[in-house]
Amino acid sequence: MLDDRLTEQRNARSIDVDRLPALEIVRIINDEDRTVADAVAREAEPIARAVELAVAAFRRGGRLLYVGAGTSGRLGVLDAAEMPPTFGTDPEMVQGVIAGGPPALVRSREGAEDDPRDGAAAMDERGVGRADLVMGIAASGTTPFVHGALARARELGARTGFVLCTPPPEGLRAGHDVVIAPLTGPEVITGSTRMKAGTATKMVLNTITTSAMVRLGKVYENLMVDLQVSCRKLQDRGERILMATRGLDRAGARDLLERAGGHVKTALVMHSMQVGTEEAAAALEGVSGRIRDLIASATPRG
Numbered sequence: 001m002l003d004d005r006l007t008e009q010r011n012a013r014s015i016d017v018d019r020l021p022a023l024e025i026v027r028i029i030n031d032e033d034r035t036v037a038d039a040v041a042r043e044a045e046p047i048a049r050a051v052e053l054a055v056a057a058f059r060r061g062g063r064l065l066y067v068g069a070g071t072s073g074r075l076g077v078l079d080a081a082e083m084p085p086t087f088g089t090d091p092e093m094v095q096g097v098i099a100g101g102p103p104a105l106v107r108s109r110e111g112a113e114d115d116p117r118d119g120a121a122a123m124d125e126r127g128v129g130r131a132d133l134v135m136g137i138a139a140s141g142t143t144p145f146v147h148g149a150l151a152r153a154r155e156l157g158a159r160t161g162f163v164l165c166t167p168p169p170e171g172l173r174a175g176h177d178v179v180i181a182p183l184t185g186p187e188v189i190t191g192s193t194r195m196k197a198g199t200a201t202k203m204v205l206n207t208i209t210t211s212a213m214v215r216l217g218k219v220y221e222n223l224m225v226d227l228q229v230s231c232r233k234l235q236d237r238g239e240r241i242l243m244a245t246r247g248l249d250r251a252g253a254r255d256l257l258e259r260a261g262g263h264v265k266t267a268l269v270m271h272s273m274q275v276g277t278e279e280a281a282a283a284l285e286g287v288s289g290r291i292r293d294l295i296a297s298a299t300p301r302g
Contacts, residue, residue, distance in 0.1 A: 006166040007140045007193050011186035029188050029195070036196050039165075039182040040203045047207055049178045050161050053133050054212040057159065058093065062131030064209070066096045067122070067149040069113030071194040072137035072163075072201060073098030074105055079205040085234070087218045088226035088263070094209060097122050099145040116148025123152040130157035133177075135208075137201060139165045139193035141172065150176070163204055165197040180204055217290030220245070220268065225291060229262035238264045246271050265291055 003009075014028050040047075054064045066076025077096030083089045098104050099119070100112030112118070128134060134153040136146040141164035150160045154175075161178040162168070173179045182204065184196035213219060218226035223245070229235045235257075241264055242253035248271075260267035260277055269280035272295045287294050 005140050006183060006185060007197055008191050009186040010190050011188055014188040017188060032188050032196055033199060036184055036199045039184045040200050043180050043182050046178050046180045047204060050180060050208050051211040053159050053161065053177055054208060055215045057131060057133040058212065058216060060131045062133065063092060064094045065126065065128065065132060065134045066137055067119065067134060067146050068137035069099035069143050069145050070108065071198045072139055075198060075201050075205060076137050077105060079209055083209060085230065086224055086227065087213045088228045113143050113145040116144040119145040119149030120152035123149050123156060128153050128156050128158050132158040134158050135161045135163060137163045139197035141166050141168060163201055165200060217288060220291045225265040225268060227264055229257065242267055269294060
């Protein structure tokens with residue numbers, strides 16, 4: 001294919017895929033997908049570095065911004081959109097920036113990725129600065145929009161990182177605070193990086209944000225206690241968390257959650273310390289939201 005990018009190479013195992021019945025196509029795709037988790041596992045150290053950078057950004061009042069085009073951009077937007085309902089974050093805290101803007105989420109705009117100036121302008125529009133971490137996402141590692149955004153972010157003083165699925169050149173590693181490169185190999189359909197590369201990218205982004213939220217105290221044990229009840233599903237989940245951790249029945253959990261304004265973490269502290277909503281909120285603020293030590297040391301009153 002006269003292209004040295006790993007994501008553009010032909011996969012020898014699927015060379016005759018167009019001659020196979022449906023079941024064999026499915027098996028080839030599944031066999032290739034099985035290799036993705038191992039590729040991500042080999043990048044554990046740089047992923048952990050990205051987690052540390054994200055936590056540091058959040059603690060200094062900054063944001064995590066994902067920048068990408070096409071599938072990569074959509075995955076960044078998806079991960080960002082899932083943070084508020086899962087962890088009760090401000091929607092500004094984790095953001096996804098996609099080449100072509102919101103319309104590109106539902107209809108491909110391939111040409112939108114070609115101008116690095118558009119990426120730079122997107123950073124200016126969002127007021128990127130020294131407190132922020134900007135993570136570029138480009139399976140092939142070459143998307144001009146992403147490189148333009150990262151170059152401008154660094155000029156503005158932000159920390160930067162890169163997620164790609166082809167071996168990164170040394171210049172790329174030298175230019176960023178972290179580079180994550182799960183090498184998922186040639187795709188079943190040559191160049192279709194929405195497949196293995198997309199799966200690996202989603203795994204990496206999920207791991208970065210989930211780990212960062214754990215480190216920020218938005219998880220108690222393995223429960224998403226910083227969720228805010230905003231629908232029936234989350235109401236039920238909040239009640240079940242209180243039932244499982246505080247030994248309450250359904251009615252008691254519902255009453256406690258209501259008194260806590262629908263905030264599970266506050267409800268946990270209220271019950272553990274036998275205090276009201278305002279005192280529980282103040283106690284949480286005093287430990288920067290890290291609930292485990294607060295609950296462990298609480299001496300119930302009354």
